[in-house]
Structures are given as structure tokens and as C-alpha cells.
Amino acid sequence: MLERMNWIAQLTNSWVWVMAWRDSRRERGRLALFAVSMVIGISAMTAIHTLKEDAEAAIANQEKALLGSDLQISSRQPFEVDSVQQIAVVADAIASETGLASMLQFPRTGDARLVQVRAFEGRFPFYGAVETDPANRWQAITQEGAMGVLVEQALLDQFGAEIGETVRLGELEVEVIGIIRKPLPRSGRFSGFAPEVYVPMEALRSSGLLGATVLATHHLHILGDGEAVKAFLDSQFADESWRTETPESRRETLGDAVENFRQFLSLLAMSALVLGAIGVASAIHAHLKRRVQSVAILRCLGASGNLASAIYLVQSAVLGLVAAFAGTVVGVGLRQVVLWQLRTRTDWEIGAGIPWDVVLQASLAGLGVCVAFALLPLLRVRKILPITALRQSTQAEVKSTGRLATFGVLLILTASVFGLAWFNTSDALRALIMTGGLIVVFAFLWAVSRLLVWATRHFTSASWPYPLRQGLSNLHRPNNQTLLFLLSIGLGTFLLLTILFGRNLIVERTSTANTEDGPSIYLVDVQAGQVDGVVDLLEELDLPTLESASMITMRLESVKGRSTTELMEEGAVPRWVLQREFRSTYRETLNATEKIVSGNWPPVWSGGSGPVPVSLEADLAADLSVSIGDAFSMNVQGRVIECVVGSIREIDWSRFNLNFFMLFPNGVLEGAPGFHVVTSRLDEGDSSGALQSRIAEVFPGISVIDLALLLETVRTIIGRILMVVGVLSGFSLAAGLLVLIGTLWNGRDARQQEAGLLRVLGASRAQIQSILTVEYAALGILAGLAGALPAIAANLAMAVFIFKASPWPSLPLVGAAIVLCAVASILAGLAIGQGASNAPADAIRSS
């Protein structure tokens, strides 16, 4: 018998579908209104997910522009032709580069300057572009075989040279054919510390500079699946001491901005759909409230509870399907509008074709969650007693819902929220925390609503004025909306505030990372005796001196008693760490972008011949597998210094401050040969030409490294991240507010009927409005407060565990949310009262 089967099984009964259709006939206008909640939720979910995909792809492309390729392979030895051919098989395209430091001579004046020569062969970069003046000179030297050199404007300024002038590079005399306006990413972080010049590979070969004694670095730039190529290298070229770099490894330049951005978008997408789901639950609840008599009649005539439930499950599911379709269309449309706006207002190439897979996933997830949230009110249908049809009461007689069924539905809801969170974050633990958080908030709001019902039942005094008594009594009497209102509006307030808090945190954190007071100019090769002169010169040009540090080059000699040669053979420590030349400094104080995370760091060392406590950067310590107290030794230009890991520091590399992998205390390296680096900052848009000329005049040996172009790239990315965050937050807020207004409106039936009845009995308009104002103000203020409290807790958790920012939320924002809740609630109450006051008979009849 069908009736013995559960209500899901009833969906195979064709009559259920026919009845669902018939039953909807006179309610389709209302059902369409209810569907709006779902449409908003699903369209927000679709728009946010597709835009998230677009923004992530666009940001990832921009990240790739920080490297120029999907993978960079570097070696101190030239790559064998055979090796390159093997790699070419697994790559989509390869470009090669060789870089070395050399003197660039200006024969006309007889001047010379140490420069970083970068020679290229093949199309490069694969991401981003090199801009030159005149245009297309980069393509000329890399792809069209033109023989010439591209230089920085500052270099020409320094020597009063111009385009067309001949310069000498080794044995080759070559013409300056253009100025680099937008340079390539550097092949290493500030590698070379000298102005860069670009030449075709053929020019470098002709220069004779590639002799065996010259220390050159060779790079292969790969276009293709970076991870696959890396895996290929690990399997085929395991013995080669090559170093690889991916765009991700350059992400440190952007700090945590991209990761924070992804997390925030996940939170947004999830919140938008949960808001939509709240709307769905309240809409279905309101719809079913109007169908109580129909359900009771069917039950009287012999329909089982399961059969009646199946009819409304079908209605909800079809409503969900229609809403999913409409929501998807609206969501995709919104995406197109937002992309069009972003492209029009900036020159950002964001978003290509419509990602149908993401659209489909988002729609299905939205539909699933909507149907799951409709189950809770549908539970009630099974338990509507048929005797309701015999009684003349407007109140449905409902048998208490079985605990097992309620538990089952709550389990489905929890599972769907968890699935949604997992779909959004791709991180099971984070999804679990999000789901747990929502359950806690839900339980909290439920408890608050029970408390409100209890308090109004016990503490309302008969001596109070009638409208106040009646308004407060509405909060606990049969047909009260307290639980529904607190859950829907409270949860909505919580989610909207959490979105705003999250947005504020990401803006604060990203703005801090992208601070305007960081350095944009490095002055390198400054001798100890020149530091004061450089500082004076900067002051003369109205430029600040931000930092000054000594740099001493050194190499690792041993770690925990094992020599670098032994360690290299064991393969436990990355080769680049063992082979690299560390540029370290000594100083008494830490700067703002580094902090000690373990151990102690003595500003001054006076330990005599004992090992020197050195502070290591956290990632380096991890690569070396050392911890506090472990011994290692450094070779400082021939002299071995015994050291011990005194402390470990975390460094924020997104700031361009002078930071070092190894930091020595004062009192150890003062006598070691080295040079100083001084940093300064130019205002955005200012040229470093004047500074370069003055430095060249007064201190010819000092190099000026201008970071303006790199900073501009970083700022552009961060700016675009913040723009997307702004647009999507605004969109979610608007969608959420619409859903909440719909929720308020859905609950109007009961109050409209009561207000109409009171009006018929002679209540004045003012009395009705006072009663509704008291009830809705109490509900609004309490829902706002009850939603704000967990939002403040969520802000605290996000600030401490994710964004590492101030845990204090914006109190004006909290206040505004509560006031907005109360005002919106009162306005909804007044609107309901207004309708009933104007046409009381209609109000009674329509209910």
C-alpha cells in the first residue's frame, strides 16, 4: 500500500502531482511572491560563485604576471639542449633567459655602470606584458631578431644618454633601441641589485660575456601545467640542482590578500544561500499555514498524512525548480552586468565565457538547500489533525511532530548546510566549523525566543495600557510569531553583520598590508662611509630615509654538525638553501614587518667565543629542520662563525621593508666586509630620475632600485580584490535585506486578521498601530540584538583565527543593524495595520 510507504515514496503517485498542480491554482500569485526569496538566494549564490571563479581566475592570472610564466626553472649551469627538448614535450611553450651582472659602457662619454643584463630567446612573458617606448621594441628583440638593448629611463637620465645611442656590452657595441616603461618580473627577489637591461640572446652570445668564469643564472620559463612539469622534473632530472618557482611562490608579495579574499567570497556565497533558505523556510511556512484547512479536508476524506505531505513537497520542489531556473538566469545576468561594469570602469580583463559547470553546481546546491529547508515546515503537514476540518477554529490542530522525524529533518538540514559549506570552502574542517557555528547561533536564537515568550507571559502587568499589554501578549499567545521571527530575522541579522564584519576585516587587513608608507626605492652598494652623505642627499631632495642596514654576504657551512656537502647528498634540505648566498644584517631592533614567534633575540651579543644566537626566518628554519638551540655555522667570506638558533621570526614579505633570512645581533659582524642598503619612498607617480641623476653625480658606485612598477602591479591586484569584495558584499547585503523584508511580509496573515477584527470591534487606527508597533518593535530589537551578539563573536573568531586583525567590531555598525532591524520591523507592522485599518472586512476575509 502506498500509504504505508513514507512520504517521499508518495512522489511516484501521479495523483500527488495532479493535486499539487490543482492546489496551487488560486495561490500562484502568492507562490510567485514566495519564490522570490528563493530566486534572490539562488541568483546571489550563482552570481557570487561565478564571479568568485572569474575573480580568482583573473587574480591568478595577475599573480602569474608576477612571475610571467607558470613555472620558472633556474640553474647556475646552462641547460643542455637535450634537457630543454625533453621539457618541451611536457610544456606548452618555453622561453629561455640568461642573466648576469656586467658593466655597460657609454663610449660617447666614457662612463660605465654595473647593470644586470637579461638576455631572452622566445616569446616571453606568457602572462603580463613588457611595455617600451617606442612601442613593440620588446617584441623586436625577442621575436624579430632585432639587435639592440632596452634600458630603464633612469639609466639614460644618469648619463644624459638618449635612445639611438651606442653602448658597449663586453665586446659588443649595440644601439639603445628603447626605454623600458613596464618591466618584466625580476627573476629573483631583487636579484642583482642593479639596473636591468634587456638584450636578445644572440647579443649576449656575441658579447663574449658568457665565458666559463662569469657567474650567470639561466632560466627556462614554462607555459603549461606547472605542477605536471615540476613532477616531470622531479622524476627525470632529480640529480640536477635546479630551482623551480611558481606563481604561488610569488604570492608572498601580495601577503594574505588573495587567501583572505577567497575565504571571504566563500563566506559570502554561503551566507547568501542560507539567507535565501531562511526566506524559503518562512515562505513555505506561510504558504502551508494557508493550506491547513485543505490538508485537514483531505485527511478527513481519507488521505494519509504522507500523501498530503507529498502534495506540498511536490509544490515546494517545483517551486524550487522554477526558482532555481529563474535564479540562475538572474544570477548569470547579474554576473554579466558586474563584469561589464568592472571591465568598463577598469582595464581589467576579468571573466571570459559563462562557466556553466559552476552555474549548474551553484543552481543545484541552491535547489537542494531550498528543498531541504522546506522540509521543516512540511513536517507539520503530516501532523495536521483532520479534526481541524470539523472545528471552526482558524488555528490548525497539530499533533506534536515525532522526535525521530524532526531529528531526521534537522539532520538533513545540517548535512545540506555542511555540504554547502564544503562546496564553498573546499575545506572539510572549515565547513564543519561554519556548520557548527550556524547550529550554535540557531540554538541561541531559539533559546532567546523561548525566554521572550516566558518573560512576556509572566511579567506583563494588567495595569499597563491596553495597546502595550496586547502588543506584548501577542509575543506569547497562540499564533505568535516569536520563534519564527527570532530565528529568521535574528539569523539574517547575524549573517548580514558577519558579511559586513568580514568585509571590514579584509579591507583593514589588506590596506595594512598594502600600506602607503613602505619603501619604494632601494639604494644599494652604499659604503659604510657614504651612509650619512646618502641620508643628507635624500633630505636635500625632500625624500625620507626609511631604513638603513648593513648587508654581509655569507654561505651556510654546516647545520647541526653536518656539512652542507653531506646535507646535499642526503637531500633532506633544499639545495638552494645550501648553495645560496645569504645577505644578512645585524641590528638592535626589529622592524614593523617582522616578529619573534619563538626564542629570544639579544639585541647585542657579548658572549665572546660562544656560538652567536641568530634569528632565522620561519620558513628557512623549517627548510633547515632546525629549532631553538640548534647549532649551525656560517662562512662569512672565509671566516666561519659558529651560531645557534636563538629565535625564529615571521616576516611579512608583502611589505618591501628591509628584511633578512638571518638576523645577527650587534657586536658580531661589524668588522665584516659588506655594504649598506638605504630605503626611501617616492610619492606615487613621481619619477626616480632626479634621484638617480643626483646619486650618479655624487655617489657613482651606488645603485638605485626603483620598485614603483612592482608596487603598482601589487596595488592594482589589491585594488581589484577590494573592488570585487565591495561589489559582492553590496550585492549580498541587498539580496539579504530583500529576503528579510519578504520574511516580515510573509508573516502578515495572522496579524492582519486580528487587526481587522479589532477594527470591526471598534478599535481606532492609533490603537491598532500602537499594538503592532509594540509587538514588532519588541521582536525587531530583540532579533537585532540576538543576531548581533553571535555576529560579534564570529567577528572575534575571524579576526583572531583568520585575519589576525583587531577583534573589536565597529560599534556604530552593530548599533545601526539593531536600529535598522527595529525600524524595518515596525514599518512592516505598521504597513500590516494600515491595510487592516483601511479595509477590515477584506483583512478578515483574505485571511
Add this chain to the structure above:
Amino acid sequence: MNSSANISSTSASVQSATTALVLKLSKVTKTYHTAGHSLTVLNDVSFEVGAGQTCAIVGPSGSGKTTLLGLSVGLDDPDTGAVHLAGQELGEMNEDQRAALRRDEVGFVFQNFQLMPTLTALENVMIPLELRGDRSGAKAAAELLGKVGLGDRTRHYPSQLSGGEQQRVALARAFIHEPAILFADEPTGNLDRETSEPIVEMLFDLNKHHGTALVLVTHDDELASRAQRTIRMRAGRVVEEIVNA
């Protein structure tokens, strides 16, 4: 003319040994418990209705008539006692089994008509057949609507019909599946005398024609007198049972 007798003697006289029982209530009691209070709505009520018989239940408001009706068709459970409907003990059946029994054996006519507002007259009448899985009831429903004088209103919604017309649709719905017993709860309570008259005629005609037992709950003594028996209730007890002429 009506004649009266005491409860035990009339039960024996009206219920012939050869008539099968369609409804039997045995010592049924129902008490509602609200915060700190108990209200016994039915107290030790027993009566029987045989196949094709008609029986009216009368009594003032609050005497327990509607509760008795609810218990008789398994819409509610008695605290003590037993209810047998169409030969089956309702206390031994679950909610779905009772629904199936109502679907197959019971017809309903309500005071406030209780038509599904979103269904046409024809669709409303078809519901009992459709609930049984019979999808070919349109012809029979149309015929029945014709019999109650609504042959030209089959596609009208309840809101487009007058009160009397709605109750005629309800009558057609109650008889479409030829139930063993029909319960009518104040079938003319919302209608004026002029409109009531043909409804009552139809009710008894259909009862006679289909051989359906009829249980009428009413305030109207004149209507009650048309049934073979009248059971009078007061304060939850059966205080009198009258055999009508």
C-alpha cells in the same frame, strides 16, 4: 410522530439481529487536559448504527457532538472504550490505516462545506475516487453533480458558488464513492430554510438510493426527526434515544 423509549430497550428494538453494524461505540470516554484543568467531553457513551440506517445526534453546544463525530471516524482517540467502524476496531489501527478506512467506507458533509477552494466543483467531487486510485471518476462525478442540480456548474470554483450550491457539491462528494456510512455535521447549519430544504431532501434520497448509513449531527429537531433514531446528548452523556416514526 416520534415515540420515545429508554436507551437499552430501543437499542435492542431498532437493531435487528440481521442488520450488520457499520458503527459501534462502546463505553467511550474522552477528557481534555489543559493547564491544571480536566474537562470530560464524552462520558461512557455507547451506541450503534446498522447498515443503511439513519441516526441523528442532537444536543446543545458543548454537549460533545463534534467530539463524538471525530471519535466515530477515527479523527481522534477515546481515552477509554472502543469504536468499531465498518467492522474494524479503530483503536487497533494507525493513522494511515484509519485514513484508508475513511477513504473507502466513509462520506463527510460539513457545516461549512469544506470544499477545496483551489479545485473546481467536478474536481472536488472526484477526490474520494482519486484517493482510491480511480482516475476515471470524471463521468460519474459529472452525473452526480447533475443529480444534485449542478450539471452546468462543474467547472466552477467554490468561491463562484452559493452556499447551497457548495453544500450540494459536498453532498455529491460524500456519495461519489458509495460509502458504507455518511457523517453529516450540521449540513444545513450555514444555510437558510429555503436553501436547506432541497439539501435535506437530497441527503435522504441519496441515503436511500445508495443504502448508505447516515449519522446526522444537528441542532435542528425537525431535521433530526427525519432520521430513524435521535440520540440526545447533554454534558457529554447520551441522555435520551428516540425512535422516530
